[in-house]
Amino acid sequence: MTDKLFTRPGALKVAMVAGEASGDLLGAHLMDALKAAHPDVEFAGIGGPRMLARGFTSQVPQERLAVRGYVEVLSRLPELLRIRRTLRDTLLAEKPDVFIGIDAPDFNLGLEKWLKQAGLRTVHYVSPSVWAWRPERVVKIGDSADQVLCLFPMEKPLYDAAGVPATFVGHPLASxxxxxxxxxxxxxxxxxxxxxxxxxxxxxxxxxxxxxxxxxxxxxxxxxxxxxxxxxxxxxxxxxxxxxxxxxxxxxxxxxxxxxxxxxxxxxxxxxxxxxxxxxxxxxxxxxxxxxxxxxxxxxxxxxxxxxxxxxxxxxxxxxxxxxxxxxxxxxxxxxxxxxxxxxxxxxxxxxxxxxxxxxxxxxxxxxxxxxxxxxxxxxxxxxxxxxx
Missing domain, CATH: 3.40.50.2000 (Glycogen Phosphorylase B;)
Structure with missing residues (x-):
């Protein structure tokens, strides 16, 4: 594990967690856009090879988070919780300017809630599938994220109705x-x-x-x-x-x-x-x-x-x-x-x-x-x- 994630004084500190390959792609595109808008920026957290190629500092390999299904998660739960606690403590100590949880809601939303309660700014990129199952999650997502970025047009109205700030950004793959x-x-x-x-x-x-x-x-x-x-x-x-x-x-x-x-x-x-x-x-x-x-x-x-x-x-x-x-x-x-x-x-x-x-x-x-x-x-x-x- 990397002890200190952010090393450049004065840079905009952006923390991100992308738990799998699709999140790595979204994170890489986002890093390019943030660099273009704000050149003095540093990225760290947990990310994959595309993000690493752009200078991202990952506390642990992204593959450690790539697990699916309730039963499958249970066997890895102690390790996943340990990774999340360690990252939480690191981020609370280093106080990034914003944390972005890219998809992986089971891992990221809990982390975002801790950080938001501690006064850090949080964004959740990729709305969970609230239109398909567990729509009651909209309010809980708002408790965790200061802003939700939606990939699909039918998602934003659900957040608007619940008073949760959300922005439809489209899907980067479509471009x-x-x-x-x-x-x-x-x-x-x-x-x-x-x-x-x-x-x-x-x-x-x-x-x-x-x-x-x-x-x-x-x-x-x-x-x-x-x-x-x-x-x-x-x-x-x-x-x-x-x-x-x-x-x-x-x-x-x-x-x-x-x-x-x-x-x-x-x-x-x-x-x-x-x-x-x-x-x-x-x-x-x-x-x-x-x-x-x-x-x-x-x-x-x-x-x-x-x-x-x-x-x-x-x-x-x-x-x-x-x-x-x-x-x-x-x-x-x-x-x-x-x-x-x-x-x-x-x-x-x-x-x-x-x-x-x-x-x-x-x-x-x-x-x-x-x-x-x-x-x-x-x-x-x-x-x-x-x-x-």
Missing amino acids: EIDVAPDQNAMREQLGLPKAAPVFALMPGSRKSELEFMGGLYLEVARQLLARYPDAQFLVPLATRPTMDQFDQLLTRHKAWDLPIRKLFGHAQMAMIAADVVLVTSGTATLEVALTKKPMVISYKLSWLTYQLVKRKLKLPYVGLPNILAKRFVVPELLQKDATVEKLTAAVAELYDNQGSRQDIIDTFTTLHHSLKADSAQLAAEAILKVARC
């Missing part, structure tokens, strides 16, 4: 990704044949997700290869530990003979090059939608975690593209429905059915335009109003 990505150019860049079926397999950025989904996706790839003998598979992996873990899955499932191209990061490249994406539910589903690709959304949790989550869901879908479109644009195969046979059939149907693919592309194009804004700049402006500048 980063072209509205009409060039599949042929991407395949040429990756050295893939233009006419072959290409499938992207995205089992998740967390090690726990890989453990649940990785082997399943490999078996789906085997079935798809039997149906499409010239098929190619792309598997983007976010970190070196998940890359190593995937290699272990290849060995365990005797799958080294499959035509799989592993990519270290470069998830968007895989999506753009693919005809269909098999993706684990989460932020990645929105990224796939913004690349206009048909997808099958899947997810598996431990039985107990699934039972706890299922009771609290307010919507019939879990994938962000379906939630935002308010209908099942793409299939979701979850828990007991996440079988090799069903996933293979769903992916093949999307590949073979050109009519359904065009409807998906049209819907995702409309969605893209609704989320497009200068997100990082809007977020930076809102944060600087909250910070002690």
Whole structure:
């Protein structure tokens, strides 16, 4: 652990916690925008490789926070609580000008509440899914954050109604990704044949997700290869530990003979090059939608975690593209429905059915335009109003 996080006297001190790969991306964009608006700024807390590349000081590796599900969290709870207490004590001692919790609400909102009660300014970037489950959290979020930054347009009215300061900033991926990505150019860049079926397999950025989904996706790839003998598979992996873990899955499932191209990061490249994406539910589903690709959304949790989550869901879908479109644009195969046979059939149907693919592309194009804004700049402006500048 780093003893002292901030070392430059006089600089604007911005503390941030990004708990996983999607938060690391948001944090990196935000750091760029804050530097542009306020050049003398220093960043520290917990962040990932993109943030570190921009000069961020991380107290612990980001991977230490990447865990999913109630049951899975329990086994890591003592360590997570220890990390949060240590960071809290460090921040209370060093008194940053503003703290920004990027997503990871179970970790960040409690930390934000401690800091806010101690007189520090706090921002929560990425509203929890209050429109999908546990809407009563809006008031509690207001107790923790001086400002909530919302990525989706339907979120701000919920906070306005509760008297919680909130700003709609759009989603940075909508500005980063072209509205009409060039599949042929991407395949040429990756050295893939233009006419072959290409499938992207995205089992998740967390090690726990890989453990649940990785082997399943490999078996789906085997079935798809039997149906499409010239098929190619792309598997983007976010970190070196998940890359190593995937290699272990290849060995365990005797799958080294499959035509799989592993990519270290470069998830968007895989999506753009693919005809269909098999993706684990989460932020990645929105990224796939913004690349206009048909997808099958899947997810598996431990039985107990699934039972706890299922009771609290307010919507019939879990994938962000379906939630935002308010209908099942793409299939979701979850828990007991996440079988090799069903996933293979769903992916093949999307590949073979050109009519359904065009409807998906049209819907995702409309969605893209609704989320497009200068997100990082809007977020930076809102944060600087909250910070002690």
